[in-house]
Amino acid sequence: MTLLAPPWNDLVRVPENRSAVRAVWQLGRALEQSRRVVSPLLLHGLPGTGKTTLVDALVQAVTESPLGHTVQIVAANDLDSRPQEGEDDGTYPELAECDLLIVEDVQHLPPRSADLVGRVLDLRTRSRRPTVFTAHAGPAALLNVPRRLASRLSAGLVVPLEAFSPKSRLKLLRFHADRLKIKLTADALRWIADQPAGGFRPLLGMLQTLRGPARKSMTALTREQVANLLANDARPPAVADIVAAVAASFGVSPKELLGTSRLKTVMLARQTAIYLARTASKLSLPAVGREFGRDHSTVLHAVRKVEELLTKDADYAGTVKGLRTEISG
Structure with a gap:
């Protein structure tokens, strides 16, 4: 029986994320079946390319399985307050002993915490516990990360996420519009997909704005209606x-x-x-x-x-x- 099915059904596979989806899915399956997996896994890409979506799906799958696995998620810049040599505030074991550790935005890791991360990786590697890192770029471009740690990241599985093409943006929008039960004409969907949003998250925000009007409409919203609704959207609070x-x-x-x-x-x-x-x-x-x-x-x-x-x-x-x-x- 596959315990990890539900979250993965909410992920849309497109050329830009297919390798990353597969890597995260395989990691989840390995945890489920107590198999060894290549670790660490580094997912890197610009904001809006889906790193957070993949991490959330993995965390949901692992925490909702009946196997009782534990997960720790930590922002890299928060590691500055984690224990150093000779210190023990109770947080260090949480990083080393959880079944899955996720360190987000490793490009913001404080330099003094690089040794801590290295020690945690050593412990997790010996105990065969997987670790996932996210970053805005690959190991060679992480200029603030010490070379030794960057080499450790390179020795694992490094998977890039590229910016979505117009075709992929349209596929993603169609999926989320259906999931949110928002009826839009093909022209309206294409118009949203063509907006210079700088990533996919703002496009999801547009869909959320259209959710209310779409529920009240008996027919699919047209391109003109969508453009007017988004243009007249109430100014959000500062x-x-x-x-x-x-x-x-x-x-x-x-x-x-x-x-x-x-x-x-x-x-x-x-x-x-x-x-x-x-x-x-x-x-x-x-x-x-x-x-x-x-x-x-x-x-x-x-x-x-x-x-x-x-x-x-x-x-x-x-x-x-x-x-x-x-x-x-």
């Missing part, structure tokens, strides 16, 4: 307004929220603001990261944390709902 509202709600200053404080209240306020900037302002992960001075994997981590907390804490969910209403005017 990030500065989100930061101000969240800071006031949590009793911190905007400067603290945008800073580096790791106080629990400040960190939760920051994660909440990042979540609202991502979901209410319709900004891409890299765009939100630029607003908050973080990389896109840190943004994704914050979004995941908030989504998890929303399901567990009714009071917090009420606070976020109130903030969403406030910033929407």
Whole structure:
């Protein structure tokens, strides 16, 4: 029986991602069957080429299987606070002993943490536990990564993800439009696919904008209707307004929220603001990261944390709902 079927059915295979989909799928199958797999696996490509989608599918498949595998996902720039020589704050074993470790955006790895990553890789290799890295470029182009670690990455499986061609963008849009039950004419789909969005994520944002009007329409939306709807889409709230509202709600200053404080209240306020900037302002992960001075994997981590907390804490969910209403005017 294949335990990894559901998430992979949501992945659209196109020439630009076919090798990466296969590599991630094989890694998941190897975990399922307790087989050895080539590790580390490095997925590299520009923002919007599908690295996050592949990682999410792998994590979902592994965590939802009945085998009880454990997964740790960490943004490379967060490794600066991980234990160094002679230190032990309880986080080091989590990296070395989990069944699957994913390190996102390794190009942002702090130089002083390169040795830590090397030690973790040594331990994981000896215990045959797979590790996945993501990056914006291949090992040779990771100028901030020490040569020794780059060589370790090169010795594993390195798989590029290319920018989607117009034909692939159209195929991806058609799949997601069907999944979201958005009826669009062929001309409308082609028009969206041809938009200079700089990656696929903004195109998904366009589909989300069209979701409401499409439900109300008895017929498929035409190219003209789509163009008008997107042109007249309500202006999303500014990030500065989100930061101000969240800071006031949590009793911190905007400067603290945008800073580096790791106080629990400040960190939760920051994660909440990042979540609202991502979901209410319709900004891409890299765009939100630029607003908050973080990389896109840190943004994704914050979004995941908030989504998890929303399901567990009714009071917090009420606070976020109130903030969403406030910033929407």
